[in-house]
Amino acid sequence: MANSHDIVIIGGGSAGYAAARTAADRGAQVAIVDQGPLGGLCILRGCMPTKTILRTAEIAALMRRVKEFGLSPVDVTAHLEQIVDRKDRLVREFADYRIEQLRDPRYKLYQGAASFLSPNRVRIGSQEVEAKAFVIATGSVPNDISVPGLHETGYLTSDTLLDLRDRPASMVVLGGGPVALEFGQFFARIGTAVTIIQRSPHLLSHLDPDVGSALEQALREEGIVLYTGTALQRVERSGSNKRVTFHHEGREVHADGALILQALGRRPRIDGLALDKAGVAVINGRVAVDDTMRTSQPHIFAAGDVTNLYDIVHIAVQQGELAGFNALQSEGALRSFDSRLVTDVTFTEPQVATVGLSEMACRAGGIPHLAASYPFADHGKAMCRGDRHGFVKLVASPAGGKLLGAQIVGPEAGELIHELIAVMYYHGTVADLLRMPHYHPTLAEIITYPAETLAERIGLP
Ligand SMILES: Cc1cc2nc3c(=O)[nH]c(=O)nc-3n(C[C@H](O)[C@H](O)[C@H](O)COP(=O)(O)OP(=O)(O)OC[C@H]3O[C@@H](n4cnc5c(N)ncnc54)[C@H](O)[C@@H]3O)c2cc1C
Numbered sequence: 389m390a391n392s393h394d395i396v397i398i399g400g401g402s403a404g405y406a407a408a409r410t411a412a413d414r415g416a417q418v419a420i421v422d423q424g425p426l427g428g429l430c431i432l433r434g435c436m437p438t439k440t441i442l443r444t445a446e447i448a449a450l451m452r453r454v455k456e457f458g459l460s461p462v463d464v465t466a467h468l469e470q471i472v473d474r475k476d477r478l479v480r481e482f483a484d485y486r487i488e489q490l491r492d493p494r495y496k497l498y499q500g501a502a503s504f505l506s507p508n509r510v511r512i513g514s515q516e517v518e519a520k521a522f523v524i525a526t527g528s529v530p531n532d533i534s535v536p537g538l539h540e541t542g543y544l545t546s547d548t549l550l551d552l553r554d555r556p557a558s559m560v561v562l563g564g565g566p567v568a569l570e571f572g573q574f575f576a577r578i579g580t581a582v583t584i585i586q587r588s589p590h591l592l593s594h595l596d597p598d599v600g601s602a603l604e605q606a607l608r609e610e611g612i613v614l615y616t617g618t619a620l621q622r623v624e625r626s627g628s629n630k631r632v633t634f635h636h637e638g639r640e641v642h643a644d645g646a647l648i649l650q651a652l653g654r655r656p657r658i659d660g661l662a663l664d665k666a667g668v669a670v671i672n673g674r675v676a677v678d679d680t681m682r683t684s685q686p687h688i689f690a691a692g693d694v695t696n697l698y699d700i701v702h703i704a705v706q707q708g709e710l711a712g713f714n715a716l717q718s719e720g721a722l723r724s725f726d727s728r729l730v731t732d733v734t735f736t737e738p739q740v741a742t743v744g745l746s747e748m749a750c751r752a753g754g755i756p757h758l759a760a761s762y763p764f765a766d767h768g769k770a771m772c773r774g775d776r777h778g779f780v781k782l783v784a785s786p787a788g789g790k791l792l793g794a795q796i797v798g799p800e801a802g803e804l805i806h807e808l809i810a811v812m813y814y815h816g817t818v819a820d821l822l823r824m825p826h827y828h829p830t831l832a833e834i835i836t837y838p839a840e841t842l843a844e845r846i847g848l849p
């Protein structure tokens with residue numbers, strides 16, 4: 389006999405929990421299946437632990453600069469085990485709260501791995517569960533990229549590095565995305581000699597090249613050894629170290645480190661789900677969905693990293709809410725995901741924050757646009773703070789000045805971007821940014837300078 393529910397959500401992370409809450413709010417009988425550990429990636433091994441340890445690194449970096457601010461120099465020694473203890477305490481607190489939410493009597497929680505037996509039935513251990521609708525929200529795992537010798541030599545990923553309690557003397561980081569950069573800068577700032585090896589000509593290669601260049605300059609000034617435009621060749625042991633060999637500017641180059649961080653992306657976690665038995669199409673390793681989060685099987689929806697569309701947590705939540713709502717919508721219109729306001733923040737220092745369209749995306753899509761930037765090095769408040777790196781760039785429509793997107797590399801970029809998200813949410817223009825009051829002296833008032841340049845070029849009053 390199978391247990392029966394209106395809807396079964398597979399995965400109780402950010403996307404799955406949002407889907408479950410939305411479906412329960414609509415009066416559905418909801419089951420959540422999670423194989424554990426309960427808590428989800430963001431809390432256990434993603435956003436929260438990394439932002440906790442990065443705070444230590446920010447403080448250490450500032451302490452090393454005290455002389456510049458007229459203070460006596462201080463010795464900064466990082467104790468990784470204490471940094472990890474603090475991270476573990478906070479993660480436990482966040483996870484306990486999420487577990488309490490999952491155990492709420494509004495949901496039936498099954499702890500185990502789900503595997504489809506048919507489009508309407510899953511197996512969880514020895515139990516069978518059936519439902520009229522499903523949401524797949526099983527998240528992602530680190531990519532398994534084949535570099536000769538990498539497996540044999542051994543490496544860590546963001547999933548395993550967070551438990552390291554002894555600071556390594558040196559580390560080679562493969563990749564130039566957010567995982568590589570946040571961890572690379574953290575370890576460099578606690579005293580590890582870090583080499584970052586990026587395949588693309590710039591870091592964060594999905595963004596405009598000036599964004600990557602500004603970050604590259606800042607990281608190099610901190611002492612991180614950074615190679616861009618490389619091709620990985622092989623990995624092997626070299627004495628007590630590990631050696632990565634790669635092509636760079638026509639030569640073969642080696643980088644040695646006590647550890648290798650493999651930060652070459654993540655892929656959807658679909659192994660064991662038996663999606664073929666559910667009739668759910670998988671394209672390039674991801675659960676394919678339309679903009680209502682519906683898969684190829686009309687009563688099965690998917691949300692979060694398993695769709696491999698964004699891998700960003702607030703978007704996983706948004707997609708989960710859509711999936712939970714739409715999966716119960718037997719009549720009436722389905723809701724769609726609006727990608728206009730997609731926002732992305734990398735929590736390095738300087739931070740990198742973007743919303744909407746970049747210049748690169750406008751060019752690729754043939755979208756008429758104008759862009760203007762202003763550097764933090766020339767902005768009063770940033771100068772008072774001693775923050776010299778980066779800029780604010782606005783991308784606007786030449787017809788009427790509607791804000792299409794923004795990129796910020798600089799201090800508190802992850803906070804500053806929210807003003808631009810708000811203006812874009814209300815379909816505002818660069819002229820609106822000029823009319824809105826900006827307190828002086830603040831970091832936020834830098835936004836008015838590129839806005840003014842664009843308003844003048846467009847001829848806005
Ligand atoms: C190091 C790192 C830092 C990050 N930092 C940020 C950040 O600062 N900001 C940001 O926006 N994003 C960040 N992210 C991305 C963010 O963490 C993810 O996009 C988000 O957590 C994905 O949520 P999800 O619900 O899709 O997946 P998950 O939270 O991974 O949830 C999936 C759940 O499914 C369960 N599961 C899997 N398979 C099965 C199965 N067969 N049966 C039952 N249960 C199953 C798992 O146990 C898990 O609980 C970071 C990611 C990493 C790796």
Ligand SMILES: NC(=O)c1ccc[n+]([C@@H]2O[C@H](COP(=O)([O-])OP(=O)(O)OC[C@H]3O[C@@H](n4cnc5c(N)ncnc54)[C@H](O)[C@@H]3O)[C@@H](O)[C@H]2O)c1
Pocket residue numbers: 533562563564565566567568570586587588592593620651652653654698699700732733734735
């Ligand atoms: N602050 C944040 O929001 C945050 C922080 C960490 C992670 N995340 C999310 O987690 C996901 C994983 O992050 P990530 O940095 O590992 O992935 P990513 O996909 O952003 O970056 C992967 C890097 O690996 C490189 N790469 C991939 N395949 C390669 C190959 N075969 N050879 C050489 N280089 C190769 C890419 O050029 C890129 O630099 C991302 O989608 C990201 O959005 C977000």
